[in-house]
Amino acid sequence: MSAAVPATGMFDCRNAYVETLEALAGEDSRIVAVVNDSIGSSKLGKFHERFPERLINVGIAEQNMVGVGAGLANGGKVPFVSGAACFLTGRALEQIKADCAYSNANVKLCGISSGVAYGELGATHHSIEDLAWLRAMKGLTIIVPSDPWETAEAIRWAAAHQGPVFIRISRMPVPALPRPADARFEIGKAELLRDGGDVAVVTCGTLVHHALAAADILAAEGIEARVLNMATIAPFDVEAVVAAAGTGGIVTAEEHVVRGGLGGAVAECVVAERPVPVRILGFPGFLPTGSAEWLMEQHGLSAAGIAQAARDLVARRG
Amino acid sequence: MVSRETDTFLSAEQAAHVKERANWIRRQALLMAHRAGQGHPGGDMSAADILATLYFGVMRIDPAVPDAPGRDRFVMSKGHCTGALYSALARAGFFPVEELKTYLQPGSRLNGHPNRTYLPGVETNTGPLGHGLPVAVGIAVAGQIDAADYHVFALTGDGELQEGSMWEAAMFAGHRRLGNLTAIVDRNGLQQGATTEDTNALEPLADKWRAFGWEVAEVDGHDVAALLSVLAIPAVRRARPLCVIARTTKGRGVSFMENQAGWHHGTPSDAQLAQALAELDAELQA
Structure with missing residues (x-):
């Protein structure tokens, strides 16, 4: 893909x-x-x-x-x-x-x-x-x-x-994200936008295109990142996340606080089924004023930020 | 199924029919609270005549088709008074009377607050106060858009009117001139801990509703004939929503419960139950 x-x-x-x-x-x-x-x-x-x-x-x-x-x-x-x-x-x-x-x-x-x-x-x-x-x-x-x-x-x-x-x-x-002409929207199913076996990025909403750009950055360094678009947060696609855990580490990225959102859902699922390190990218709490783009960049919600988190996970694994 | 056309021809016979059912609702609600070891008997007694009037004298409902699109709707905004509500629904035929014995038992459909996904005849899940009237307004808006001829009734507590969402809904119903909506206030004057007027005063209550664009009728909420005449819907639709302020007595029909805030929650002892049932028997004979 x-x-x-x-x-x-x-x-x-x-x-x-x-x-x-x-x-x-x-x-x-x-x-x-x-x-x-x-x-x-x-x-x-x-x-x-x-x-x-x-x-x-x-x-x-x-x-x-x-x-x-x-x-x-x-x-x-x-x-x-x-x-x-x-x-x-x-x-x-x-x-x-x-x-x-x-x-x-x-x-x-x-x-x-x-x-x-x-x-x-x-x-x-x-x-x-x-x-x-x-x-x-x-x-x-x-x-x-x-x-x-x-x-x-x-x-x-x-x-x-x-x-x-x-x-x-x-x-x-x-x-508009790159998708095959016969792409179908399936409720409760993660969308595999890019396959890769070194690390997985699980994301949704406005972060998905940043995650794909991050995968490009990582690929240039020899790291193959899987990118899952988790458009359905509930019901949650446990199977896809457990499979993503098979890469050895997951980065989640969302326009949400780091507690209880997509990252929380992934962590709940991984810890029960297939424990691997999870890096949750999101906001720490109430934010200062600033443009949406600035706020997101400040908190690693960018292609560079996602790539860095993925790099760290892979490096930590050795 | 009650035919609306007949509602304009009120008879002593019809009032007697409703009164007998109100008495039955009170008996059942007390038996349920006694058996369950908890309940809200004060409010059940207060609302019994209103519920009996609606279910056995006013509403066009068919328990065999509980979700018929053209049914009249009843929304129990004061969702804690399930002793009275479940008794009315069972007597109307929505589920077996025998099932009332399961009230509050583990896994029973007869939850402490009504749940539409468990029980036919329940229109929306209530319990937290301030929810029923907005939903009733939404149903009435749907009826208005469709020019449907069903009518929507909501029964609210008086203490419940301290919730801001009730006035959001009241304002919008007045704005939309929802003539197909009737809100009935169970005006017993008591909330959980004290009188409404000592807590956060509602009066002048009729003026408030009028100011929000409603017609207002004030009736004795235990006078079935009066309730029938005000709740029976005229052939010509009203131009505005109607608020019926039903002056009631919390604990009505049971001497030791009447006007006692302590009976908002409560369980009658064996002796109290016997006395209460005897009093209700006497009322029926009277």
């Missing part, structure tokens, strides 16, 4: 989200959007124009937004509840738990501008604890798409799936 990240230009995955949602809504009248005064930030302006009756704006009230979403599902709708990920998950966490996950309600929660996309706005607006909070809830499918194609596939899958889903939708520019 090709390791190179092609020069495809950079994309804001919110566009793939809303274009897919509009197309689906055109085919299925059950689909509605629920927002917290977030039509603009969710890029749902065109959806609103096309389907004015099917965009429900509850105003700035996240708890009610998620509860209303659960009620709409009860009334036979397929609600896509869209709001800034930091407020959707933080403010309405108990609604996500009780009304959606525990109730097994058919609600699609779309956390927009997740991670550190709102870098300069500070820690209140960063959504870097959400995976830890949500991953603890049994029954909630969690998807972190890596590019426009995967975002569109995730939205289509969620619309067809009966049950609660959380999708993390970034606004950080990402390239």
